[in-house]
Amino acid sequence: MKVFVAGATGVLGRALVPQLVARGHEVVGMTRSASKQDLVRSLGARPVVAHALDPDAVAQAVASAEPEVIVHQLTALSGKMSIREARHPDHSSMAKMTNRLRTEATDHLLAAGRAVGARRFVAQSFGAFRFARTGGPVQTEADPLDPNPPAALRTVQAGYLYLERAVTTIEWGEGLALRYGGFYGPGTAISLAPDAVMAAPIRKRRFPIVGDGGGVWSHIHIEDAAAATAAAVERGQPGVYYIVDDDPAPVREWLPLLASALDAKPPRRVPRWLGRLAAGEAATVLMTEARGASNAKAKRELGWQPAYASWRQGFAQGLG
Ligand SMILES: NC(=O)c1ccc[n+]([C@@H]2O[C@H](COP(=O)([O-])OP(=O)(O)OC[C@H]3O[C@@H](n4cnc5c(N)ncnc54)[C@H](OP(=O)(O)O)[C@@H]3O)[C@@H](O)[C@H]2O)c1
Numbered sequence: 001m002k003v004f005v006a007g008a009t010g011v012l013g014r015a016l017v018p019q020l021v022a023r024g025h026e027v028v029g030m031t032r033s034a035s036k037q038d039l040v041r042s043l044g045a046r047p048v049v050a051h052a053l054d055p056d057a058v059a060q061a062v063a064s065a066e067p068e069v070i071v072h073q074l075t076a077l078s079g080k081m082s083i084r085e086a087r088h089p090d091h092s093s094m095a096k097m098t099n100r101l102r103t104e105a106t107d108h109l110l111a112a113g114r115a116v117g118a119r120r121f122v123a124q125s126f127g128a129f130r131f132a133r134t135g136g137p138v139q140t141e142a143d144p145l146d147p148n149p150p151a152a153l154r155t156v157q158a159g160y161l162y163l164e165r166a167v168t169t170i171e172w173g174e175g176l177a178l179r180y181g182g183f184y185g186p187g188t189a190i191s192l193a194p195d196a197v198m199a200a201p202i203r204k205r206r207f208p209i210v211g212d213g214g215g216v217w218s219h220i221h222i223e224d225a226a227a228a229t230a231a232a233v234e235r236g237q238p239g240v241y242y243i244v245d246d247d248p249a250p251v252r253e254w255l256p257l258l259a260s261a262l263d264a265k266p267p268r269r270v271p272r273w274l275g276r277l278a279a280g281e282a283a284t285v286l287m288t289e290a291r292g293a294s295n296a297k298a299k300r301e302l303g304w305q306p307a308y309a310s311w312r313q314g315f316a317q318g319l320g
Contacts, residue, residue, distance in 0.1 A: 004028050021043070067113070074105050114170070123176070128182055140293070141297055182217060205268055218242070
């Protein structure tokens with residue numbers, strides 16, 4: 001099939017494009033920067049340059065590719081957040097631009113897809129930290145999202161919701177929104193690279209376990225996330241899917257093992273009140289109350305299995 005990947009140069013796009021090419025698809029990869037065209041070519045795709053917030057440029061780029069499937073992997077999450085921004089992610093420039101990419105750019109890509117007669121649209125959403133903080137530790141696509149998320153995450157959460165509704169309700173084709181777990185592996189925030197955004201503070205013991213560390217997180221290796229995305233290009237009913245590994249686990253379990261995989265000292269432990277004071281309410285909720293996700297629907301409907309079934313094996317063998 002002809003597949004158009006918006007965000008071909010991002011961490012997921014770089015893993016996805018070669019997998020699509022290996023499965024026999026013809027891929028056009030979109031980037032904002034003329035200088036990244038060689039990177040897109042090296043992944044096996046034809047590059048096209050367009051700014052995602054420019055509807056005419058997006059329409060032209062998509063029209064030049066005549067895709068059957070469009071994949072939306074646009075985010076603006078590169079770089080570091082200041083401590084102030086981490087306390088209130090909604091106010092960060094990263095979150096503001098990413099929200100525009102999840103709302104305005106989604107609309108531009110959908111309009112372009114409809115205009116060229118595309119028949120499928122697969123988009124990046126985010127799974128973790130969004131469940132209502134009730135019920136068991138592991139939840140599914142049928143379980144409710146948090147009706148009252150921490151104030152510092154409300155705009156970000158609204159962005160995901162907008163994207164998911166817009167994509168999964170298209171009438172001219174099949175729309176799938178993939179709620180990925182936390183990425184780890186080469187190029188991601190959790191990798192062996194010295195500047196990996198989440199690994200670096202863990203190495204410096206600045207990423208403590210807050211309270212009882214009972215918040216449950218779902219992880220996914222970046223190559224497994226890409227494999228699920230490639231599967232979603234080819235099959236699966238419209239709707240949302242959790243793309244996570246088989247092993248949702250509380251922070252108190254996975255963080256010490258991650259620190260050890262990074263050759264770091266064990267994480268410190270701080271009481272909940274101190275966590276709230278230092279890192280804010282949102283981070284404290286994620287550390288203590290988050291729920292994990294089940295991948296049963298993705299396995300069943302996409303015919304996908306993560307190669308790293310658990311982060312236990314993935315952190316030990318898949319960070320480099
Ligand atoms: N589920 C998760 O855990 C998750 C999900 C996403 C990201 N992250 C983390 O976030 C960090 C950064 O992610 P990333 O490497 O994918 O980088 P990113 O800066 O978020 O960029 C992602 C993609 O979006 C494209 N893009 C951004 N703005 C654009 C615009 N205005 N017009 C056209 N294209 C645009 C970029 O293309 P160009 O730059 O080539 O224009 C790139 O291909 C990583 O540490 C990653 O682990 C985590």
